[in-house]
Amino acid sequence: MPDLFFAMMKEEWRMHSTVFGSRGFALFPAVVAAFAFFGSLTLPLFSDALPYSAVALLAHLFFLLAGLMVGSFGLAGREFMNRRFGQISLVAYASRSLPVSERRIFAAFLAKDTVYYILLYVLPFAAGFAAATPFISLNPALGLLALVSLMLAFLLGLAAACFLSTLYAHSVRLFAGAVAVIAAVAALALRTAHSGIAGLPPYAFFIDPGPEPLALALLLILVPAAVSVLFVTVDYPDRKKRFRNSLDPLIGRLRALGSAHFIAKDALDLLRSEGGAGKVIFSFLLPLALVWVCLRVLIRFIPGIDPLVVFAVLLGVLSATIYNWLTEFDSFSSYAFLPVKVSEVIDGKLKSYALLGILPVAVLVLAAATAGEAGAFLPAFVAFISVSAYTLSVTVYLTGLHPNVMLYHAGVFLCYLLAISPALLLLIFASILDPAYAFLSLFLIPPAALLIARGRTRWQAWEMPGY
Numbered sequence: 001m002p003d004l005f006f007a008m009m010k011e012e013w014r015m016h017s018t019v020f021g022s023r024g025f026a027l028f029p030a031v032v033a034a035f036a037f038f039g040s041l042t043l044p045l046f047s048d049a050l051p052y053s054a055v056a057l058l059a060h061l062f063f064l065l066a067g068l069m070v071g072s073f074g075l076a077g078r079e080f081m082n083r084r085f086g087q088i089s090l091v092a093y094a095s096r097s098l099p100v101s102e103r104r105i106f107a108a109f110l111a112k113d114t115v116y117y118i119l120l121y122v123l124p125f126a127a128g129f130a131a132a133t134p135f136i137s138l139n140p141a142l143g144l145l146a147l148v149s150l151m152l153a154f155l156l157g158l159a160a161a162c163f164l165s166t167l168y169a170h171s172v173r174l175f176a177g178a179v180a181v182i183a184a185v186a187a188l189a190l191r192t193a194h195s196g197i198a199g200l201p202p203y204a205f206f207i208d209p210g211p212e213p214l215a216l217a218l219l220l221i222l223v224p225a226a227v228s229v230l231f232v233t234v235d236y237p238d239r240k241k242r243f244r245n246s247l248d249p250l251i252g253r254l255r256a257l258g259s260a261h262f263i264a265k266d267a268l269d270l271l272r273s274e275g276g277a278g279k280v281i282f283s284f285l286l287p288l289a290l291v292w293v294c295l296r297v298l299i300r301f302i303p304g305i306d307p308l309v310v311f312a313v314l315l316g317v318l319s320a321t322i323y324n325w326l327t328e329f330d331s332f333s334s335y336a337f338l339p340v341k342v343s344e345v346i347d348g349k350l351k352s353y354a355l356l357g358i359l360p361v362a363v364l365v366l367a368a369a370t371a372g373e374a375g376a377f378l379p380a381f382v383a384f385i386s387v388s389a390y391t392l393s394v395t396v397y398l399t400g401l402h403p404n405v406m407l408y409h410a411g412v413f414l415c416y417l418l419a420i421s422p423a424l425l426l427l428i429f430a431s432i433l434d435p436a437y438a439f440l441s442l443f444l445i446p447p448a449a450l451l452i453a454r455g456r457t458r459w460q461a462w463e464m465p466g467y
Contacts, residue, residue: 004100004108012116027410029124035417036128044136053207059146060153060203063122067157070117106232110162110225114155122150149206152217156202163224166231183289262348263355266326284321288363291318308368309431309438312380313424316387319360320395320403323353327401343456346396350452353392360384379438383427386441386448393451394419400459 043055130143160182168175201217250264257263291314295307326349364384368377398416399406406412423444430437 004105005111008108008112009116012112028408028413029120031410031414031417032121033124033128033131036125037132038128040129040132041135056146056206057200057203059125060150060200060206063125063150063153064157064200064202066117066121067154067159068161070113070154070158070161102232103229107229110158110229113158117158118151118154122154123147126150145206145209149202152202152205152214152221153200155221156217159221159224159228162228166228170231257351259344259348259351262345263352266348266352270325284318284359285363288315288318291315292367306376306431306435308371308376308380309383309435310428311367312364312384312438313387313427313431313441315360315364316384317391317420317424319357319384319388320391322356322359323349323392323395324403326352326356328404342401342460345401346456346459349401350392350396357388360388376435379431379435383431383438383441386444387424387427390423390444390448391420393448393455397451397455397458400455 043052126143126147129146130140133140133142164175164178167178201213201220204213205217246268247261247264250267251260254260254263292311295311361381361384364381365377368380394416395403398412398419407416427438427441430440
């Protein structure tokens with residue numbers, strides 16, 4: 001077990017550091033710690049409108065989401081490994097050629113993810129917060145308490161994702177049923193609990209440290225993790241898949257848009273890959289649901305806030321995950337022998353992104369209808385379109401066709417945060433004063449167009465290093 005664990009740790013480091021250098025990746029936790037430090041220094045400025053307890057709840061929800069996203073190993077499955085790292089053999093598949101059980105491998109994999117990503121995210125964040133406590137008149141011991149509670153929140157998300165991934169590998173119907181049950185239980189807990197405390201045990205432990213919330217959090221972590229290890233399956237059943245030639249008819253329908261070949265390829269990749277288009281919906285709707293929960297919590301602390309406009313701004317940021325999925329399994333090296341430019345591939349991705357933008361627009365319309373916020377729909381819609389275009393342009397300029405790996409580079413991640421965070425914070429705080437200020441987001445359109453134009457040429461000669 002220790003040998004497997006250290007081998008997987010080295011493997012994870014090698015996959016990340018090979019892309020942009022060991023130093024660039026090693027500095028990533030320092031960027032997280034610096035933003036946590038400077039963000040904590042601003043807490044007293046907004047304490048009247050946003051109490052520390054609300055900020056703590058948002059931080060725990062964020063790390064819960066981070067754990068969910070890190071733990072979604074089974075949802076990517078065999079196809080992700082083959083198409084993204086087809087030239088290598090990962091330790092996670094050693095049971096096929098070595099006398100090592102799948103349970104042992106998956107247990108080591110789970111332990112590796114726990115340690116690796118806690119060192120990458122949780123520990124730097126808690127260290128940055130702890131370093132800021134003397135300057136904002138808080139007890140430095142809160143840094144240690146935050147480390148424990150945020151670690152519990154992260155592990156809760158990780159265990160839940162591994163549990164759902166195991167169900168998904170065995171039965172899609174069982175997975176869908178479990179998601180529905182968990183969503184119903186979470187909604188009931190948040191509805192009945194005061195400020196969501198009982199609904200999120202790690203947060204309850206941070207607010208009021210005691211054996212009860214700690215025991216409940218550990219129970220919710222250890223039981224799903226144990227079930228995942230006991231019933232894990234790394235080898236997905238082989239199924240012969242036969243498809244009719246849908247590329248040519250699809251190109252014919254999309255020809256008027258330009259880049260028809262690339263758009264058709266993206267559509268078929270999404271529909272025919274493992275999980276199909278459901279992967280896009282799952283990766284988009286899950287964080288979106290947590291954002292909505294956060295907003296419902298904020299309304300309790302800031303009665304005058306317009307949730308629809310703030311939701312639209314955050315929806316625009318989360319829409320960038322659709323672009324991540326469009327580039328997840330694609331690499332320009334597969335086009336290297338064709339008379340194709342990087343800019344042409346990027347253009348195709350942007351048009352596919354625009355077509356898939358129907359999904360977040362539908363979510364925004366549904367949110368406006370259910371929340372009775374029809375009067376604020378127009379400024380919310382403008383804010384969503386502007387923020388979505390700007391976030392996408394920053395992603396394209398900084399990461400090209402490789403956002404899923406390049407954002408782990410410390411310098412790229414720092415530039416991404418500095419480019420997006422000020423505009424988002426200004427829009428959110430301005431919309432709190434008056435939803436009509438959301439129309440100011442239109443000023444993001446010109447820089448978005450400029451960044452996309454420069455991004456199309458910037459990545460022309462760059463190719464992601466191999467593993």
